[in-house]
Amino acid sequence: MKRLFLATLMLSLFQISCSKKEEEPKEKPPIVDNTSYEPQASPMSPPPSTDQPVATDDISAGKSLVEGADCLACHKIDAKLVGPAYQDVAAKYTDADIDHLAQKIIDGGKGVWGDVPMTAHAGMSKENAQKMVKYILSLKK
Structure with missing residues (x-):
């Protein structure tokens, strides 16, 4: 009786270990189309200060574009992360x-700030x- 029980147990374990497990398909990340992005003012943005000049439309739009893209994964405003501050x-x-730097954002590049390449953003206008770029240049100390 013990032999029959052990044989059944071993056969069951063998069957379980050799069975093919079905993996759930991995989700592909969504493709981001930056060409039709319309920046919108954040409801959490503070009102403009009366002490500072009001930002131009291009700078505000640039800030929204930077915040909506993948830029902040590698860049910070005031400190080096993967890329320069x-x-x-x-x-x-x-x-x-401005034109040169805008093209660098679209084409990507490496060598100016080190060996880590900046990814291309080919879908961006x-x-x-x-x-x-106008927003980034407005951050001059």
Whole structure:
């Protein structure tokens, strides 16, 4: 009787361990289309201060675009993360570099701030990339 019980138990364990487990399909991340992004004012944004000049529409839109894209995964305003701090970028470049920097956002690149490449954002319009650059350059110390 013991042998029959052990044989049944061993056969059951063998069957369980050899059975093919069905894996649930992994979800693919959604594809982000930045070309039709319409920035909206956040309801949590504080009202503009009377002590500071009011930001232009392009700078406000640029800030919304930066916050809505994947930029903040690698960049911070005042400290290096994976990429340079936005204030460091603003210190290095001027308004004359807006087109160049906008194209770098679209094409990606590496070498200027180290060996870690910046991912390309090929779906982004040049106009939106320029707004993002104007916002970043507005953070000059």
